[in-house]
Amino acid sequence: MIDPVCPRHTAILEENRVLLTLLDGPHRPFVRVIPKHKKYTAAGDKTTTFTNKIWIEQADAKAISPNEEITLMDWGNAIVREINKDKNGNVTELTGVLHLEGSFKTTKLKLTWLPDTNELVPLTLVEFRYLITKKKLENEEDIVPVANKDTKKEVGGVGDSNMRRLKRGDILQLERKGYFRCDVPFITPSKPIVLFAIPDGRQTATK
Numbered sequence: 001m002i003d004p005v006c007p008r009h010t011a012i013l014e015e016n017r018v019l020l021t022l023l024d025g026p027h028r029p030f031v032r033v034i035p036k037h038k039k040y041t042a043a044g045d046k047t048t049t050f051t052n053k054i055w056i057e058q059a060d061a062k063a064i065s066p067n068e069e070i071t072l073m074d075w076g077n078a079i080v081r082e083i084n085k086d087k088n089g090n091v092t093e094l095t096g097v098l099h100l101e102g103s104f105k106t107t108k109l110k111l112t113w114l115p116d117t118n119e120l121v122p123l124t125l126v127e128f129r130y131l132i133t134k135k136k137l138e139n140e141e142d143i144v145p146v147a148n149k150d151t152k153k154e155v156g157g158v159g160d161s162n163m164r165r166l167k168r169g170d171i172l173q174l175e176r177k178g179y180f181r182c183d184v185p186f187i188t189p190s191k192p193i194v195l196f197a198i199p200d201g202r203q204t205a206t207k
Contacts (some may be wrong), residue, residue, distance in 0.1 A: 001109050002173075002179060003057075003173070003179075004039070004040060004041060005037070005040050005042070005104070006043070006054065006171045006172055006173050007036035007037055007043040007044065007046070007172050007173070008036055008037055008038070008043075008173050008174075009036075009046070009156045009159060009160055009162060009172050009174055009175070010073075010112050010113070010114055010159065010160045011112075011114075011123055011125070011158065011159040011160075011174045011175075011177060012055050012057050012112065012113070012114050012157055012159075013057050013058070013155060013156070013157045014054065014122075014157050014158060015058065015153075015155075015156065016058035016059060016090050016091075017055070017056070017058060017096070017158075018055070018058055018061040018091050018092070018094055018143070019054070019093055019116060020053070020054050020055070020056055020061075020078075020080070020094040020095075021053050021056060021093070021094070021095050021096070022035055022052045022053070022054070022078060022096055022097060022098055022118055022137070023052075023095065023097050023186050023198075024052075024097050024098070024196070025050075025051065025052030025054075025082075025098060025151050026039060026050055026051060026052055027052055027055070028108040028126060029049050029050060029051040029115065029117065029133055030050055031047050031048065031049050032047070032048050032084055033046070033048075034043050034046060034048055034063075035049075036162075038050075040157055044165050045073065045174060046160070047161070048074060048160070049076065049113075049115040049117055049119070049161075050115065051115040051116055051117065053115075053116035053119075054072070054113045054114060054115055054116060055113060055114045055115075055116060055120075056063050056094070056111055056112070056113050056160070057111075057112075057117075057194075058090060058091060060109065060111045061083075061091035061094060062089075062090075062091055063109060063152060064080050064083065064091075064094070064109065064177055065080075065083075065186065066080065066081070066082070066083055067079060067080070067081060068080055068109070069099060069102055069106065069107050070107055070108075070109045070110075070111055071102075071104040071107045071109065071110045071111065072111060072113050073110055073111065073113070073175060075100075075113075076098065076099070076100035076102070076104075077098070077099040077100060077101075077102030077103070077104065077107060078096045078097065078098050078099055079099050080094055080095070080096040081095050081096050081097065082094065082095040082096075085117065086139055094164060097207055100176065112175045112176050114117065114158060116160075117161075119161035120158040120159065120160070120161065121159045121160075121161065121163050121164055121186055121189070121192050121193055122156070122157075122158060122159075122189070122190075122191070122192035122193065123156065123158060123159045123163075123190065123192050123194075123195060124154055124156060124157075124192040124193070124194045124195070125154070125155045125156075125157070125172070125174075125177075125180070125195050125197065126152065126153070126154050126158055126183070126195065126196050126197065127153045127155075127160060127197040128151060128152055128183040128196070128197070129148060129150065129151045129152070130148055130149070131147065131148055131151055132146055132147065132148060133146050133147075133148050136148040156192070159174075159193065163186065163193055164186040165186075166182045166185050166186065166193065167182065167185055168182055168183065168184070168185050169181065169182060170182040170185075171198070172195075174195075175181040178198070178200055179197070179198040179200060180195035180196060180197055181196045181198055182193065182194070182195055183195065183196050195203065196199070
């Protein structure tokens with residue numbers, strides 16, 4: 001019901017996010033206006049800033065091999081030349097070049113990204129989990145052993161600047177993350193937007 005109409009936005013998890021420097025990227029940032037939903041124009045438009053330094057998630061950075069060609073969603077392809085890691089194996093920095101003439105059909109990784117600008121907004125992504133870890137309880141069964149003690153998970157992130165205009169109750173999709181409802185909209189840069197995850201039916205009752 002919501003997928004065909006809800007706007008799309010981009011978010012990157014805050015923990016150990018990685019800066020990708022594009023050596024031939026635009027040194028002077030420029031902005032493009034693109035639709036919030038490619039198949040539903042009524043969702044409106046959003047602005048995307050293109051720069052020579054962009055953020056990607058740690059998990060995505062770890063999946064990249066040296067000299068691998070990747071697709072940066074809503075931009076085009078790039079080739080990652082150098083990968084720097086710390087002593088724990090976390091990626092600390094990436095260096096690459098654009099390859100916009102490349103085809104997304106040839107790449108294994110299609111990655112979300114955000115520009116390295118001060119316009120990004122802080123986020124708290126909240127997931128509520130099942131209260132009971134068993135699908136069905138017997139009549140006399142004690143509920144305590146199957147009660148889930150970990151029913152709420154909060155993760156910090158950053159989102160695109162267009163999310164400043166979200167209102168409480170707005171439904172949106174975060175690319176590659178799922179569907180969310182805005183519980184606390186943008187107030188100041190020091191207070192995160194709070195988004196509640198919407199179950200999409202793929203979770204099992206015992207997850």
